[in-house]
Amino acid sequence: MDDEQVVTTPAQHAALGHPLRQRLLLALGQGPSTISRLAGQLQVGKGSVAHHLRVLREAGLVVAAERRQVRGGTEQYYQRTTRRLVSADPQPSHTAAVLNAVATDIAASPVETTxxxxxxxxxxxxxxxxxxLLTRLVDKVEEADTDEPVHGVLVAVYQKADEPRDPSS
Known part of the structure; x- marks a missing residue:
């Protein structure tokens, strides 16, 4: 898996504009997974997961990782193509989709959230x-064993749009 990928194509921009696709990318950040596992983890239907994974695959953001034989069938694992996605031209729909995905995770958190x-x-x-500094700090966090719960970390540094000044002051 590459460390970083720059989002450039219209297909990539379109793929990132949906909250479920953002949640799938977050879930796949923990490692390869199957449609069934993702559907259970995200509490959505397998058909919906399959559809959104196909969009992510066509955009080059997810790949089929490996196949395993299970009870007379084959399980397909999917994984992200990169650890981090970077957009040179952030779209409001991407930001909204990311924040929506994070809000869904926060709402479902079984412990107090900061x-x-x-x-x-x-x-x-x-x-x-x-x-x-914040990027390095998050990148350097040492992960615990796989039996420990997953915690989300969101880092955003942005410049606010200029606020209109009160002409009377």
């Missing part, structure tokens, strides 16, 4: 350093 939004004034250089 969610913090803080707005701070930063120079471009400070914002760049903060982004690099």
């Amino acid at each position: 969610l913090q939004l803080r707005q701070v004034r930063l120079s471009a250089k400070q914002a760049h350093r903060l982004t690099e």
Whole structure:
């Protein structure tokens, strides 16, 4: 699996615009899985998972990893093509789909969730350093054994659009 992939094609942009596809990519971030396992994990129908995996495959974001023989049949495993997707031109629909997928996971969390939004004034250089620091911090987290629960980590550093100034001040 590659470390990073830049999203460039219209098919990739379209594939990332659906919340279930974002959830599938998040789930596959834990390793290869089958349609049946993904359907159970995400609590959606196998047909829906199969459809959305096909869209992700056609966009080059997911690949068929391996096949295993099970009780007279064959199980197909799927995996992500990369650990991290980077968009040079982020689309509002992608952001909404990611946030929707995260909100679904947070709502289903069996333990207390930490969610913090803080707005701070930063120079471009400070914002760049903060982004690099947070990315390195998340990348360096050592994962526990596979029998431990999965925790989601969302990092976003963005510049707010200019707010209109009150002409009377």
